[in-house]
Amino acid sequence: MLRLRGRIVAHLLSFSSTSAPAISPLHRLLSASAAAGPISPNPGGFAVEDYLVDTCGLTRPQALKASTKSPANPDAVLAFLAGVGLSGADVAPVVAKDPQILCAKVDKTLAPVVDGLTGLGLSRSDIASLILLTPGGFRRRAIVSRLQYYLPLFGSFDNLLRLLKRGGSHLLWADLDKVVKPNVVFLRECGLGDCDIAKLCIHAPRMLSTNPERVRAMVACVEGIGVPRGSGMFRQALCAVTFQSEEKIAAKMEYLKTTFRWSDAEVSMAVRKYPGVLRKSKESLKHRSEFFFSEVGLEPAYIAYRPALLSYSMEGRNRPRYYVIKFLKANGLLDQYRDYYSIVMLSEKVFVEKFICPHKEAAPHLAEDYATTCKGEVPTNFRFT
Structure with a gap:
């Protein structure tokens, strides 16, 4: 079946970006199928009807309609999609994902949907993006009323599209x-x-x-x-x-208490200030606790009052910045004590301006060492004994 899918996609990918040439390969494919009559199983050949039924979920009558009766409707669908702005390369995954779109009526379904979406303010490019993401939703006229509700809710089509890309297409159903x-x-x-x-x-x-x-x-x-x-x-x-179940959340709270040596009050405070800690993996939390306690020397209460520390990347922020400050102190380049939290909270630009740039002459390698540490490596200058 995967081989069949690959064959039909290969046929579709042979389309050009213009509508007239774009439909001819499938026209020839379907015409040949129609001329041959009902297709019998043939492992050595390409059976459009079998592909549509076995791999793509069409019923046998739907597959017959798309493959052995007439190529007129599929050709009309492909021409319509090209008119919306989809290239041959775009159409191939659309049909592979939802082959029933070949059976949709252009005049009764697809054109009214496009008209409705255009009426909501969507451009042809927006509509093409929507088809690529949810071809099954596009061939149902209810999509217009749903987007009429969702667009004001999400503020813009771009916001809605971002949600659909992240797995939110079920909202259309x-x-x-x-x-x-x-x-x-x-x-x-x-x-x-x-x-x-x-x-x-x-x-x-x-x-x-x-x-x-x-x-x-x-x-x-x-x-x-x-x-x-x-x-x-x-x-x-x-x-x-x-x-997440209540049991899973309770277990994570207990793990936080043990790992960071927090009291009930401290773990509650940390979670209230930074709820995202509940989504951190146990491995990630353990890694952070070891670093904060063993290397930085922080106290449990210090972290509990500043749980945002747990949100920052160890490799991209926590560890590299700590090593820079430690290096500057060890070499007498930091004139006063700096609170660890205040350093971690600085934007990257401000951190570099304050702690890297002023030491170009005294420590010309510092910028390079910092960049190396941000990549997960520890340069010789940052290997403290």
């Missing part, structure tokens, strides 16, 4: 009235604006299409870890607990 809208209303009641909801969905694409009772349970879980509705950390906390 979800029940608006029974699932999506109730979830949006509830999240608004929790203090989230539409911009917050859009950002939440980027990180948790299935949030709006989930059973409303489950969404309420997730909010209750957020409140259970001490983050109230309407607070600045509510969205981040909701994202952190999304689709």
Whole structure:
């Protein structure tokens, strides 16, 4: 079946970007199939009907319609897609992903959908992007009413497209009235604006299409870890607990206590200030705790009050910056003590300006050593004994 898929995609990829030449290879393919009559199994040949049924999910009547009766409708579909702006290379994966699009009526389905989407303000390029991502949704006229709701909610087509790319295409199938809208209303009641909801969905694409009772349970879980509705950390906390069981969250809280030597109060405070810590892997947390305690010499309470330290990359920020400061102190180039947290929180540009650039003459290798450390290596100058 994979070989069959490859063969039909290869045929489609032979299209040119213009509509007239683009349809001729499939026209010839389907015409040949029609001339030959019903196709019998032939492992040595290419059976369009068998491919559409066995690999792509069409029923036998649908496959017959697309392969053995007439190439007129598939040709019309391909010409229409070319008119929207899809090249032959674009059409191939669309048909491979959703071959039933070849059976869609241009005048009754595809053209009205394009007209409806254009009426919502989408450009031809936008529509082409939508087809590439969700060809199955495109051939259903309900997509227009769904986008009419989603576009104002997410603020722009680009935001919606980003969500679809991250696995949110199920929103095009979800029940608006029974699932999506109730979830949006509830999240608004929790203090989230539409911009917050859009950002939440980027990180948790299935949030709006989930059973409303489950969404309420997730909010209750957020409140259970001490983050109230309407607070600045509510969205981040909701994202952190999304689709995690209470047992899993409780186990992660216990692991945090053990790994960072925190009391119940300290772990609660750390989670409230940085809910994203609940999504960190155990290996990542252990690696950070060893570095902060053994190398930097931080106290448990120091980290608990500043849990944002756990959000930064060890290789890209925490370790390289610590080594730079340690090197400067060891060589008498740092005139006063600098708090570790304040150094880590600086933007990359400010850090370089403050701690790298002023020492070009005294330590000409410092910039190179810093860049090397950011790549995960430890240069000789940063190997302290």
